[in-house]
Amino acid sequence: MRKQERARFVMAKLEELYPEVPIPLDHQDPYTLLIAVLLSAQCTDVRVNKVTPHLFAKADTPQKMIGISPEAIREIIRPCGLSERKAQAIWDLSHILLDKHGGRVPQSFEDLEALPGVGHKTASVVMAQAFGVPAFPVDTHIHRLANRWKLTQSKSVTKTEKDLKQVFPRDRWNRLHLQIIFFGREYCPARGHAPDACPICSVIA
Template identity: 80%
Template sequence: MRKSERAAFIMAKLDELYPEVPIPLDHRDSYTLLIAVLLSAQCTDKRVNQVTPALFDLAADPQTMIRQTPEAIREIIRPCGLSERKAQNIYDLSHILLAEHGGEVPASFEALEALPGVGHKTASVVMAQAFGVPAFPVDTHIQRLANRWKLTKSKSVGKTEKDLKKAFPEKHWNKLHLQIIFFGREYCPARGHDPALCPICSVVG
């Protein structure tokens, strides 16, 4: 099976299994989405969703967030791990949004990636899910599945992102990113995976 055939089958199967995909991180707007994605680094979406209600009740916009202390933020987000650094980043980026962007989350990869704690993957999620800009965020789960499905040979998320963008039509990138995440959780886990029972690996593996 050629890569183009694998990609077409994968896209059809994902559309069959996940015709609609919700954004897995609970949020209210682009700012709270940015904060939730930042917190999700080395942390599960489930844990982030358990933590953010209390954080957003405390502060759900940069104007309110800068009136908190990093220590107060850290106390709430502690279960997400790396809490000291994440709390400082949330505090600092909120100041920058107010000082440089009128308190709004910028709809620009360059501006987002210039914010503390915001790398390319986080920026890609925000651009895709908050602003509808075509992007293909690659995390460890998507990296794993892209290798399993022979859509890339790379272990680099940057190269994998490029390979996935070549494999799939641009208009489907934002939805596919989420579909692959949901599929990986349900059918294609990192451990205890039986390719013969997987709806995709059993065909393209």
């Protein structure tokens, strides 16, 4: 198969397997989504979803978040790992949202990526899932599958994102991002992968 043929097959198979794509991180609004995505760095969505109810019960707005100390935030989010750095980032970005953005999460990549603890991937998730802006957040799992499916030969997530945006239609980016994540967890893991049993790898790999 050529790359475009592989891409069409991947889209069709993912749509067949995952016609519904719920957002994995529990949240109520753009702010709580931003915090949840920040916490998900090097942490599973399942663990984040266990931690955030405790955090958001105390502070689910920037105003409330700056009312508690970074140390108090750190104690709550400790199970997510990197708790000291993440807690300080959450506290600092909450101040910035209040000082520069009227307490609202900005709707631009530039403003989001200027916030502490927010990289391009986090900004892409927020833009896609909170605001519906076409984006293709690439984490290590999507990077792995894109290489496994020969949709890219890149060693960097930045180049992989560019390659996936070129091969898939813009109006499918947001859905595909989630569909690939769900597929990777269920059928195409990093370890213990059985290519012959994988609905995609068994056809195109």
